[in-house]
Amino acid sequence: MDKKDYKIYIIGAGVSGLVAAKTLKEHGFLPVLLEATQSPGGRVKTDTADGVQFDHGFQVLLTDYPQAKKHLDYKALELHYFKPGALIFKDGTTQRIGDPLRDPSSFWPTVKATIGSVKDKFKIYALTRQLKAKSISTIFSDTETTTLAYLKAYGFSDVIIANFFKPFFTGIFLEDTLKTSSRLFEFVFKMFGEGYAALPANGIGAIPAQLAKTVGPLEFETEVSQVHAHKIAIKNGATVEAHAVISTLPVDEKGNIRTQQVTWKSCDNLYFTVHNRTFEEGIIGLVAHKDTFTNNLYYPFGQTFNGDPVLSVTVVKNHEKTQEELIKTVMEELRQHCQIQVKSFLRAYPIKQALPDITNLGMQPNPNSIRNEQGVYLAGDHLLSGSLNAAMASGEAAAEAVVRDFVQD
Numbered sequence: 399m400d401k402k403d404y405k406i407y408i409i410g411a412g413v414s415g416l417v418a419a420k421t422l423k424e425h426g427f428l429p430v431l432l433e434a435t436q437s438p439g440g441r442v443k444t445d446t447a448d449g450v451q452f453d454h455g456f457q458v459l460l461t462d463y464p465q466a467k468k469h470l471d472y473k474a475l476e477l478h479y480f481k482p483g484a485l486i487f488k489d490g491t492t493q494r495i496g497d498p499l500r501d502p503s504s505f506w507p508t509v510k511a512t513i514g515s516v517k518d519k520f521k522i523y524a525l526t527r528q529l530k531a532k533s534i535s536t537i538f539s540d541t542e543t544t545t546l547a548y549l550k551a552y553g554f555s556d557v558i559i560a561n562f563f564k565p566f567f568t569g570i571f572l573e574d575t576l577k578t579s580s581r582l583f584e585f586v587f588k589m590f591g592e593g594y595a596a597l598p599a600n601g602i603g604a605i606p607a608q609l610a611k612t613v614g615p616l617e618f619e620t621e622v623s624q625v626h627a628h629k630i631a632i633k634n635g636a637t638v639e640a641h642a643v644i645s646t647l648p649v650d651e652k653g654n655i656r657t658q659q660v661t662w663k664s665c666d667n668l669y670f671t672v673h674n675r676t677f678e679e680g681i682i683g684l685v686a687h688k689d690t691f692t693n694n695l696y697y698p699f700g701q702t703f704n705g706d707p708v709l710s711v712t713v714v715k716n717h718e719k720t721q722e723e724l725i726k727t728v729m730e731e732l733r734q735h736c737q738i739q740v741k742s743f744l745r746a747y748p749i750k751q752a753l754p755d756i757t758n759l760g761m762q763p764n765p766n767s768i769r770n771e772q773g774v775y776l777a778g779d780h781l782l783s784g785s786l787n788a789a790m791a792s793g794e795a796a797a798e799a800v801v802r803d804f805v806q807d
């Protein structure tokens with residue numbers, strides 16, 4: 399049988415599903431992606447309205463992600479790069495911490511910053527060097543602890559943890575106690591140290607858009623309710639026969655798609671306009687107060703609305719506020735802590751299912767658990783850890799398992 403004649407279905411056209419499809423296509427197969435919504439990308443989306451790009455949540459591509467280097471064409475994405483480090487708003491002051499080796503302009507601000515001791519700053523440098531020499535597979539096979547316990551054990555002071563690590567990693571892990579695995583901390587810190595945080599010129603949604611161009615048929619508005627090794631049930635009552643099925647969504651023992659099986663971390667992303675940019679594009683601002691709702695802020699590259707700069711703000715704290723209350727609170731915090739006077743509110747994206755809240759984090763799937771007991775191939779970031787790299791790694795590994803099984807047959 400010709401490889402193209404195998405009926406291979408992939409459930410979900412998020413990043414993991416798209417990379418699974420791309421990998422299968424590279425091996426000569428022609429898989430079909432079934433997607434519940436009207437567009438590819440899943441959690442990675444950008445809306446454009448009134449000439450402004452609105453990413454669904456602030457997320458960045460770390461350019462050193464091994465999977466991203468393999469599957470994406472960075473040049474075509476026309477990446478904008480963030481400067482290493484951050485601007486820290488604390489007690490009415492604004493301080494900068496950077497990587498003077500890669501951004502010499504941050505040398506003096508980093509030396510003078512009082513957000514941590516001299517010893518802390520040397521330790522950041524030492525950790526960066528140490529993680530450069532540590533392989534990703536060693537990172538993910540090391541014993542896990544919490545990020546907070548790891549930082550303390552490494553000898554960082556409570557001051558630098560509160561002023562830098564907590565706000566910075568709260569925005570990445572989407573939780574503010576740093577209970578997330580030290581493995582993910584080491585991986586992300588390594589990636590920040592070796593590459594850059596970047597955003598495509600057309601917004602984060604350009605990543606799945608680029609992948610979608612390389613893959614075969616995509617069937618939108620097709621919500622799958624059940625998957626088995628050779629059969630798929632669509633919510634509208636139709637069934638589809640298949641030689642192989644890859645599900646990028648959690649599946650229970652009866653074959654039902656169960657996103658509720660995963661515990662999710664959430665965030666809110668608010669967009670405003672301001673009269674003038676208060677700091678440069680390409681720098682991430684952090685509010686280092688533990689009780690604020692505002693975690694991080696930045697000016698999206700080149701984005702203006704009616705000539706006024708656009709500001710993106712992320713709230714990580716869980717809350718019961720109405721949208722109106724949240725906007726009011728954030729505007730007040732921006733005024734008080736960041737000396738930013740908002741001109742107008744543009745949009746809010748409450749993201750309830752942002753990152754899977756999981757332990758025993760990995761970056762490469764275990765080959766023995768790529769198929770479930772019913773014979774369905776599994777992918778999705780919920781199996782490894784919430785990141786574009788993990789989503790891509792899971793999709794690639796599931797596709798390679800299909801290839802192995804079919805080539806053997």
Ligand SMILES: Cc1cc2nc3c(=O)[nH]c(=O)nc-3n(C[C@H](O)[C@H](O)[C@H](O)COP(=O)(O)OP(=O)(O)OC[C@H]3O[C@@H](n4cnc5c(N)ncnc54)[C@H](O)[C@@H]3O)c2cc1C
Nearest residue numbers: 410412413414434440441455457458622752778779785786
């Ligand atoms: C706010 C936010 C910030 C983030 N920040 C970063 C960051 O800075 N860096 C980073 O590397 N990663 C970040 N991530 C994580 C990254 O976006 C995800 O890990 C990745 O997109 C997950 O891809 P996925 O394919 O596993 O899942 P998803 O993107 O969730 O894809 C699942 C797909 O399945 C579809 N679907 C659902 N149910 C059905 C059904 N029944 N039938 C058919 N289709 C269905 C969905 O519509 C979706 O398209 C962030 C995520 C969010 C939300």
